[in-house]
Amino acid sequence: MKLLMLGGTEFVGRAVTEEALDRGWEVTVFHRGHHAPPPGASALHGDRTAPGGLDALAAGEWDLVVDTWGGAPTAVRDSARLLRARAGRYAYISSRSVYTYPAPTGLGEDGPLVEGSPDSAATAYAEDKRGGELAALDAFGDRALLVRAGLILGPYENVGRLPWWLNRAARGGPVLAPGPRELPLQYIDVRDLARWTLDAAEAGLGGPYNLVSPAGHATMGALLGACAAVTGGRAELRWTEPALIIEAGVEPWTELPVWLPEGELHDYMFGGDVTRALEAGLKCRPVEETVADTWAWLRTLGGQAPQRSDRPAPGLDAEREAALLGL
Numbered sequence: 001m002k003l004l005m006l007g008g009t010e011f012v013g014r015a016v017t018e019e020a021l022d023r024g025w026e027v028t029v030f031h032r033g034h035h036a037p038p039p040g041a042s043a044l045h046g047d048r049t050a051p052g053g054l055d056a057l058a059a060g061e062w063d064l065v066v067d068t069w070g071g072a073p074t075a076v077r078d079s080a081r082l083l084r085a086r087a088g089r090y091a092y093i094s095s096r097s098v099y100t101y102p103a104p105t106g107l108g109e110d111g112p113l114v115e116g117s118p119d120s121a122a123t124a125y126a127e128d129k130r131g132g133e134l135a136a137l138d139a140f141g142d143r144a145l146l147v148r149a150g151l152i153l154g155p156y157e158n159v160g161r162l163p164w165w166l167n168r169a170a171r172g173g174p175v176l177a178p179g180p181r182e183l184p185l186q187y188i189d190v191r192d193l194a195r196w197t198l199d200a201a202e203a204g205l206g207g208p209y210n211l212v213s214p215a216g217h218a219t220m221g222a223l224l225g226a227c228a229a230v231t232g233g234r235a236e237l238r239w240t241e242p243a244l245i246i247e248a249g250v251e252p253w254t255e256l257p258v259w260l261p262e263g264e265l266h267d268y269m270f271g272g273d274v275t276r277a278l279e280a281g282l283k284c285r286p287v288e289e290t291v292a293d294t295w296a297w298l299r300t301l302g303g304q305a306p307q308r309s310d311r312p313a314p315g316l317d318a319e320r321e322a323a324l325l326g327l
Helices: 011-022 073-083 125-143 161-171 190-202 220-230 242-247 264-270 275-279 287-300 318-324
Strands: 002-006 026-031 042-045 062-067 087-095 144-149 151-153 173-178 187-189 207-211 235-240
Touching (some): 002 011, 011 190, 073 087, 073 125, 087 125, 087 190, 151 161, 161 173, 161 220, 173 220, 173 242, 173 318, 190 207, 207 275, 220 235
Parallel strands (some): 002 026, 002 062, 062 087, 087 144, 144 207, 151 187, 173 235
């Protein structure tokens, strides 16, 4: 297989590139040149937002294009149109954010969607991802695979959620653990996403797929317990009632990454129906493996994970945490 990876040097794109290389595929990475692609991939340079930014893709043929773009849908539109006659399939890494909020637990791929346009400039994340989906569909039709990922964790994470918890556990001492301990989570390890996407594209699948673990594949207790264990067991998890956390003004998801209290937003983020992806071969590794491998990667960087410039670094201030714990 010949893969054209649009991106391919960070997080999801890098995981897809490495998975393809491990399969012996011929991989071309098209990127801006800010980070080196994995060894074994060839590189083409260009900026999809600049005039003439796609010139490096004027020639060449590929079996599959994988695109992780999350900005203006016009970038997906222009790339897909340019490549539709020279690529077999187009896999667009989208998001479950394209579903209209709120959404009930168990929502499948046929749920109501936000408005989006392939001809739109950047507006908001959900609408941009939906516009990207429409751009891929306009150019490739049933040759377009729409991978609607949820929360993505694992090595190379450049959003900071799991790295923050790992570094906090590594510091040890009492840790504010947002309850309840059995709160179900739904996420996807980036490597499982990469493997499934390439398998699905190779099998000729098209259309939308929710791509996260089954609801309850892990819990908040399992995630934080794994973080405490893999970092040396110095962290003392102090499970705290959600009401106390909310009353204190702590922001779920941002100040306490991954965590959302039970309710409408939790149902929306962690209650998707993944039957279709499971029937198409999705397999999810244990949360303990995701945590351990992310910690091993993080240690190679001295604990300092890369951070996307367009996302604020998550996490709770140490002094504020201590005050909430009465220390």
